[in-house]
Amino acid sequence: xxxxxxxxxxxxxxxxxxxxxxxxxxxxxxxxxxxxxxxxxxxxxxxxxxxxxxxxxxxxxxxxxxxxxxxxxxxxxxxxxxxxxxxxxxxxxxxxxxxxxxxxxxxxxxxxxxxxxxxxxxxxxxxxxxxxxxxxxxxxxxxxxxxxxxxxxxxxxxxxxxxxxxxxxxxxxxxxxxxxxxxxxxxxxxxxxxxxxxxxxxxxxxxxxxxxxxxxxxxxxxxxxxxxxxxxxxxxxxxxxxxxxxxxxxxxxxxxxxxxxxxxxxxxxxxxxxxxxxxxxxxxxxxxxxxxxxxxxxxxxxxxxxxxxxxxxxxxxxxxxxxxxxxxxxxxxxxxxxxxxxxxxxxxxxxxxxxxxxxxxxxxxxxxxxxxxxxxxxxxxxxxxxxxxxxxxxxxxxxxxxxxxxxxxxxxxxxxxxxxxxxxxxxxxxxxxxxxxxxxxxxxxxxxxxxxxxxxxxxxxxxxxxxxxxxxxxxxxxxxxxxxxxxxxxxxxxxxxxxxxxxxxxxxxxxxxxxxxxxxxxxxxxxxxxxxxxxxxxxxxxxxxxxxxxxxxxxxxxxxxxxxxxxxxxxxxxxxxxxxxxxxxxxxxxxxxxxxxxxxxxxxxxxxxxxxxxxxxxxxxxxxxxxxxxxxxxxxxxxxxxxxxxxxxxxxxxxxxxxxxxxxxxxxxxxxxxxxxxxxxxxxxxxxxxxxxxxxxxxxxxxxxxxxxxxxxxxx
Ligand code: MOS
Numbered sequence: 001x002x003x004x005x006x007x008x009x010x011x012x013x014x015x016x017x018x019x020x021x022x023x024x025x026x027x028x029x030x031x032x033x034x035x036x037x038x039x040x041x042x043x044x045x046x047x048x049x050x051x052x053x054x055x056x057x058x059x060x061x062x063x064x065x066x067x068x069x070x071x072x073x074x075x076x077x078x079x080x081x082x083x084x085x086x087x088x089x090x091x092x093x094x095x096x097x098x099x100x101x102x103x104x105x106x107x108x109x110x111x112x113x114x115x116x117x118x119x120x121x122x123x124x125x126x127x128x129x130x131x132x133x134x135x136x137x138x139x140x141x142x143x144x145x146x147x148x149x150x151x152x153x154x155x156x157x158x159x160x161x162x163x164x165x166x167x168x169x170x171x172x173x174x175x176x177x178x179x180x181x182x183x184x185x186x187x188x189x190x191x192x193x194x195x196x197x198x199x200x201x202x203x204x205x206x207x208x209x210x211x212x213x214x215x216x217x218x219x220x221x222x223x224x225x226x227x228x229x230x231x232x233x234x235x236x237x238x239x240x241x242x243x244x245x246x247x248x249x250x251x252x253x254x255x256x257x258x259x260x261x262x263x264x265x266x267x268x269x270x271x272x273x274x275x276x277x278x279x280x281x282x283x284x285x286x287x288x289x290x291x292x293x294x295x296x297x298x299x300x301x302x303x304x305x306x307x308x309x310x311x312x313x314x315x316x317x318x319x320x321x322x323x324x325x326x327x328x329x330x331x332x333x334x335x336x337x338x339x340x341x342x343x344x345x346x347x348x349x350x351x352x353x354x355x356x357x358x359x360x361x362x363x364x365x366x367x368x369x370x371x372x373x374x375x376x377x378x379x380x381x382x383x384x385x386x387x388x389x390x391x392x393x394x395x396x397x398x399x400x401x402x403x404x405x406x407x408x409x410x411x412x413x414x415x416x417x418x419x420x421x422x423x424x425x426x427x428x429x430x431x432x433x434x435x436x437x438x439x440x441x442x443x444x445x446x447x448x449x450x451x452x453x454x455x456x457x458x459x460x461x462x463x464x465x466x467x468x469x470x471x472x473x474x475x476x477x478x479x480x481x482x483x484x485x486x487x488x489x490x491x492x493x494x495x496x497x498x499x500x501x502x503x504x505x506x507x508x509x510x511x512x513x514x515x516x517x518x519x520x521x522x523x524x525x526x527x528x529x530x531x532x533x534x535x536x537x538x539x540x541x542x543x544x545x546x547x548x549x550x551x552x553x554x555x556x557x558x559x560x561x562x563x564x565x566x567x568x569x570x571x572x573x574x575x576x577x578x579x580x581x582x583x584x585x586x587x588x589x590x591x592x593x594x595x596x597x598x599x600x601x602x603x604x605x606x607x608x609x610x611x612x613x614x615x616x617x618x619x620x621x622x623x624x625x626x627x628x629x630x631x632x633x634x635x636x637x638x639x640x641x642x643x644x645x646x647x648x649x650x651x652x653x654x655x656x657x658x659x660x661x662x663x664x665x666x667x668x669x670x671x672x673x674x675x676x677x678x679x680x681x682x683x684x685x686x687x688x689x690x691x692x693x694x695x696x697x698x699x700x701x702x703x704x705x706x707x708x709x710x711x712x713x714x715x716x
């Protein structure tokens with residue numbers, strides 16, 4: 001083990017610590033499952049034991065008679081969800097989210113068939129084990145490789161072409177290979193949880209793990225046909241999500257239905273096993289890349305095919321082939337994306353959704369090509385550097401990826417890399433270096449901030465936005481401190497509540513760019529108001545408390561709204577990343593040890609250095625997990641996950657993680673917003689899996705194209 005990551009730099013050198021760090025480490029931060037409204041009851045879901053078919057009978061008697069049980073709800077007695085009922089004029093078979101307890105149909109193994117509510121969690125858990133369903137079983141399919149011939153193009157986004165199709169085939173140097181990214185499940189520390197309570201017949205309150213309280217409010221208002229203002233959503237702390245809390249899931253609706261039946265608050269906390277079937281996952285995706293280049297390393301063509309799995313009742317799409325369209329200057333590119341509907345639950349976005357999957361294939365293929373060309377992989381990328389967006393022809397709002405390549409190769413010691421694989425061996429371990437990069441759209445959405453400056457010199461900022469862990473509150477406080485020239489300690493950022501001013505869902509790496517813009521504007525609006533108040537006495541460095549005192553006002557408040565900006569009309573806007581990895585591969589066992597990692601982000605101006613660094617380290621660890629250990633495995637005979645627990649589903653732990661250094665180009669983007677800040681969440685993971693695979697090849701000469709890179713594959 002190298003130096004522990006938190007010892008590499010004194011914290012004072014890294015910027016402000018997170019504003020809610022103390023609350024989190026002392027247990028004072030309250031997560032959704034930790035609220036205790038009066039009369040709280042506990043709901044536990046019972047899941048289907050078959051994978052496809054119908055419920056023909058369901059015996060709930062034993063569960064109903066069990067001690068402490070208040071209700072057992074199934075499709076036979078559940079209250080109707082008004083928003084789930086067929087709408088006039090719409091096709092009855094239109095695909096959509098799973099409707100819980102709607103009818104007798106079973107779409108996937110583990111699908112909730114009942115919720116048992118009791119006065120304690122243990123009693124509910126026991127009673128749920130007594131629910132027995134009988135099924136009529138149909139033949140199921142759960143394997144993507146076995147059913148790839150059933151693929152179909154998603155509406156509107158199946159294919160892309162520029163230049164000549166399959167031009168790579170005519171190139172003097174070419175690679176054609178297939179790559180597999182298996183199902184990977186979001187496994188945040190905090191399980192998904194909700195407490196639901198009907199305050200009255202048409203007023204609903206939930207404490208819910210969600211990345212967007214406003215979206216959840218809208219979903220629930222729609223589903224239960226309530227005015228939005230009658231739905232209160234609280235999500236003040238979220239213990240990680242990575243995309244799993246971007247939408248409303250069946251367990252949330254089940255808890256709300258249960259609360260309606262028992263007329264008391266109901267808490268539902270998913271089990272770790274439930275997490276594999278209930279809140280999405282990164283979909284199993286097969287990919288094939290054909291890529292060709294001239295002898296001097298100029299790309300002549302890329303063909304990228306992808307087939308990703310979805311459920312039978314809903315089409316989930318992402319963009320795995322997007323990276324091949326835009327990452328490199330290449331005249332001829334054609335891509336094709338298909339979905340394969342399986343008898344499984346619907347996937348969802350997971351950190352770097354689409355791009356992380358696509359970048360594994362593209363960046364691996366590019367590495368393979370570099371060996372054919374006998375060209376340094378960094379040099380190959382520089383020779384195909386895109387100065388403008390190859391897809392749209394638009395200029396980039398900013399792109400300093402070339403500087404990122406330089407920073408990263410200097411930092412990892414790239415000059416020590418040998419082009420010939422398997423040539424460096426120390427103490428029984430092969431040593432190798434690899435790199436892989438990626439891109440992700442730099443998005444920005446509208447947001448509103450209420451800012452109140454008080455006579456005691458404190459500032460309160462309010463926004464509905466969630467903080468799933470990146471340190472949103474911290475970044476917002478830092479923006480306001482800089483704009484107003486007041487100490488950060490005087491500023492409080494209130495978030496995670498649907499009663500607060502509008503903010504986008506925390507997703508797509510867009511929070512700082514979006515909500516930060518509104519904070520920036522609120523500060524400007526406050527300053528203007530203060531200047532007006534001060535009148536003739538106005539200065540550039542106003543003493544806000546004095547102005548308030550002189551005016552006899554207790555506080556000054558603004559509500560400031562920003563839109564998403566219109567940068568994308570004229571510019572292609574992206575954040576860029578490149579990851580450099582040094583690995584050791586055991587010559588006898590095939591075990592891969594990560595020795596050193598350097599992640600370089602071109603994400604515009606870094607607002608909060610300390611939380612930015614830890615966000616990148618977190619993303620890098622996610623990428624290392626994807627590369628080396630994460631894989632949700634289904635026993636296809638039964639259609640059931642067999643490693644749905646932390647003993648068998650491996651995520652990196654401290655001992656797996658070496659020194660990870662997060663480096664930033666840290667040059668502001670002049671277009672996206674006044675701070676110049678682009679997103680950094682997704683790019684921290686995108687490209688990492690390829691960097692590891694490429695390093696493993698450089699070390700050992702073994703190319704692994706199906707993740708994760710476990711020792712058996714290295715030895716094979
Ligand atoms: Mo992220 S996949 O936008 O939570």
